[in-house]
Amino acid sequence: MMINRRAVTLGLAAVAAAGAGATWYLTRSKARAMASPQTSPVALKPVVMGLDNPWGLAFLPDGTALVSERTGTLRRVDVTAAALSNPISGVPVVDSDGQGGLLGIALDPDFTTNRLVYMSFAEPGDEGNCTAVFRARLSDDAASLENGTVIFRQNRRAKSGHHFGSRLVFGRDGHLFVTTGERNVLRDQAQDPASHVGKVLRITRDGAPAPGNPELPGWAPEVWSIGHRNMQGAALHPDTGVLWTVEHGARGGDEVNTPQAGKNYGWPVISYGREYSMLQIGEGTAKAGMEQPLHYWDPSIAPSGMAFVMSDTYPGWKGSMLVGALAGQHISRLSWEGETVVAEEQLFLGDTRFRDVVEGPDGRIYVLTDASAPDGALMVITAT
Structure with missing residues (x-):
């Protein structure tokens, strides 16, 4: 049994x-x-307003930050001066229909010498759109992207505005993890290891399959793990360097996972959620050969960006995981003992959709709110 x-x-x-x-x-x-209501003595302070559906956030070595806007614009924020740049030129053309657009962003591990930036985006095409990864050099004045090229694109396209996934995380070995959604209309392909939809992918900085990926029959060489729905949060654990992800369920069943090479995480065969019609999804909540989540939410919070707290800025928070909630309209702070959640605190519960969560180089936590201009914002959590 x-x-x-x-x-x-x-x-x-x-x-x-x-x-x-x-x-x-x-x-x-x-x-x-x-989950318990907020007890931590913290508050939210705006850094800049006027962003248009901000999606991804990455800090540059000088303490400024790049922010992707889903509608197709990349901007630079001077956090100290609370100043927002004009759009940075050289961004690829995106399909901003529905959930698509300019999405995840990550800096090359050697950014200080090569100034390379990686962005995931919904790439338009005659046969539909797909999640793709774009690489370019940020100019010395940070006003433009130079020598831009698409280094990777999914091997399946869909005429859909849903479930692009799209977080980018560099592993400690210098290879790039890419999370992809199953596009909703292609969800059965999350179980097809030859397809790039509903997967964690692992590629080199040039977009080739990374060495050390699973070498299993029928698996595309870029595929790391299968059976995912729509991963919009990903981060490396600060102690172990292991990739952790959060993904959207349907009606309930949002998950926290540590995707491992060659493993199957179940969607859409097993899930702790239900169809939006309330019918059962697949075969239930467990099946031999399919992994169980470390944690799940029911009802759904619609999790997005995530980060581990590594600084001592916020008393009692070090080691916690912070997850932005879109439908839940809060930030979830999960306290862990190993791989078990022992407490959950709902921060800033109200009427704000949180899209991304990042710990800045100053040890403070920065968050993006999901709203169109002029209401989209970069904010910082302050200890009170």
């Missing part, structure tokens, strides 16, 4: 929380502790 590790973990956590006076409830026969 297969033991459902996730069910056992949830049950024990809920019992412990209930003993401490927390409220808990049952969901599909699993006891689960409810």
Whole structure:
């Protein structure tokens, strides 16, 4: 008999929380502790306003930051002066329909010498759009992108505005993880290892398959793991260097995973969510040969960007994971013991959709809010 590790973990956590006076409830026969309201003495402070659906954030060595706007614009923010640049030229043409557009952003590990920037985007085409990765050199004055080229594009296209995934994370070995969604209309292909949709991909800085990827029958050489729905958050664990991701479920079933080479994470065969019609998804919540999430949310919070807290700026936060919530309209702070969530705090719960979360070089946490201009903002969390 297969033991459902996730069910056992949830049950024990809920019992412990209930003993401490927390409220808990049952969901599909699993006891689960409810997230607690904000108790941390922190506040949000605007850095710049006027962004148009900001999506990705990356800090430059000089302390300024690049911000991608889903509508197709890249800007530079002077955090100290609270100043927003004009659009940076040289950005690729994007398909900004629905959830598509200019999305994730990452700096080359050797940026200080080569000034290379990588961006994922929804690339338009006659046969539909796809998630692609663009690489270019940021000019010395940070006003333009030079020698831009698409180094990678998915091997499947779809006429859809949904589920592009699109976080970019460099591993400690210098290779690039790319998260992709299953485009909604192609969701069964999340289980097809030859397809790039619904996958964690791992490529070199030139876009070739990275050495050390799984060498399994029928697997595309860029594929690292399969069975994902729509991963919009990804980060390396600060101690282990292991990739962690968060992905959207459907109606419930948002997940935290540590995708491992050659593993299958289940979508759409297993899920803790349901169809939007409330029908069951696939075969249930577990199946032999498919991985269980480390944590899931039900109801859904629609998780987006994520970061681990590495600084001592916020008392009690070091080692926590912060996850932006779109539908949930808060930032979730997860406290971990190993790979088990022991507490969850909902920060800034209200009417703001949070798109990305990044720890800056000054040790402070910066967040992007998901709104069109003039309401899109870069904000900083301050200790009060």
